[in-house]
Amino acid sequence: MSKLSLAYIFQQQQLLVDQHFQLPRVEALASDLLLHTGDQVIARDLLPDEPIPPGLQLVPIRQLLQFWNTQQFEQASRAVQLLEWRRNHKFCSHCGTATEAHAVEYAMVCPSCNYRQYPRVQPCVITVITKGKDEILLAKNARNTKSQMYGLIAGFVEVGETLEDAVRRETLEEVGLKLKNIQYLASQPWPFPSNLMIAFKAEYAGGELQLQEEEISDAQFFKFDQLPEIPFKGSIAHAMIMHVTQGTPVADDTKTWL
Numbered sequence: 001m002s003k004l005s006l007a008y009i010f011q012q013q014q015l016l017v018d019q020h021f022q023l024p025r026v027e028a029l030a031s032d033l034l035l036h037t038g039d040q041v042i043a044r045d046l047l048p049d050e051p052i053p054p055g056l057q058l059v060p061i062r063q064l065l066q067f068w069n070t071q072q073f074e075q076a077s078r079a080v081q082l083l084e085w086r087r088n089h090k091f092c093s094h095c096g097t098a099t100e101a102h103a104v105e106y107a108m109v110c111p112s113c114n115y116r117q118y119p120r121v122q123p124c125v126i127t128v129i130t131k132g133k134d135e136i137l138l139a140k141n142a143r144n145t146k147s148q149m150y151g152l153i154a155g156f157v158e159v160g161e162t163l164e165d166a167v168r169r170e171t172l173e174e175v176g177l178k179l180k181n182i183q184y185l186a187s188q189p190w191p192f193p194s195n196l197m198i199a200f201k202a203e204y205a206g207g208e209l210q211l212q213e214e215e216i217s218d219a220q221f222f223k224f225d226q227l228p229e230i231p232f233k234g235s236i237a238h239a240m241i242m243h244v245t246q247g248t249p250v251a252d253d254t255k256t257w258l
């Protein structure tokens with residue numbers, strides 16, 4: 001009898017879980033993406049016409065953050081990103097030949113020119129900005145018209161930039177402010193679709209609030225004890241805001257599974 005594998009089965013960004021939000025165990029297939037060999041963890045896509053197995057449900061992985069610990073969420077995040085990478089690299093980007101999955105590495109290999117395509121992460125900086133001893137800058141995303149949630153300034157690192165350059169540029173572009181004392185805090189893989197969020201804290205150094213309207217609909221310095229609605233627990237933005245306003249640690253120092 002073959003051993004059943006713990007399975008991350010996705011339909012886009014939704015994952016199949018049971019009523020207790022736990023993963024199912026299934027017979028492994030040759031087409032599965034192997035995540036862990038020791039205790040057999042696999043990932044696969046649920047085909048569009050495939051029915052949802054009885055007792056299971058599709059839940060957006062974003063929602064699983066509240067039921068799962070960091071380790072579970074990070075493995076799901078790895079699974080969804082690797083599946084998406086495999087789906088998007090079926091052909092060689094150099095010569096156009098159909099690629100083959102490498103036997104042991106996460107690489108899609110071209111049998112014609114040998115070009116290898118590896119999974120990539122997009123570095124994205126996110127910054128918590130303080131002014132004086134008790135004020136924090138929070139900004140409302142212009143695309144988020146449904147809620148009153150205020151978050152932090154974030155954006156992708158551009159080619160040729162340092163992380164600190166990206167922090168300074170994004171802040172100047174989005175809210176018109178200059179920064180000082182930029183310091184690294186922590187990072188979080190964020191699979192929407194394949195980002196690595198790199199968290200910094202910085203202090204206000206000068207300038208008047210001037211909003212980039214396509215990105216930011218409002219930004220204000222809030223007193224630490226008068227915060228508006230902020231991003232949900234489990235997101236790095238939440239941890240960063242709690243860190244500067246309440247002194248809680250931003251990174252999970254209890255992490256021991258690597």
Ligand SMILES: [Zn+2]
Nearest residue numbers: 092095110113
């Ligand atoms: Zn090729």
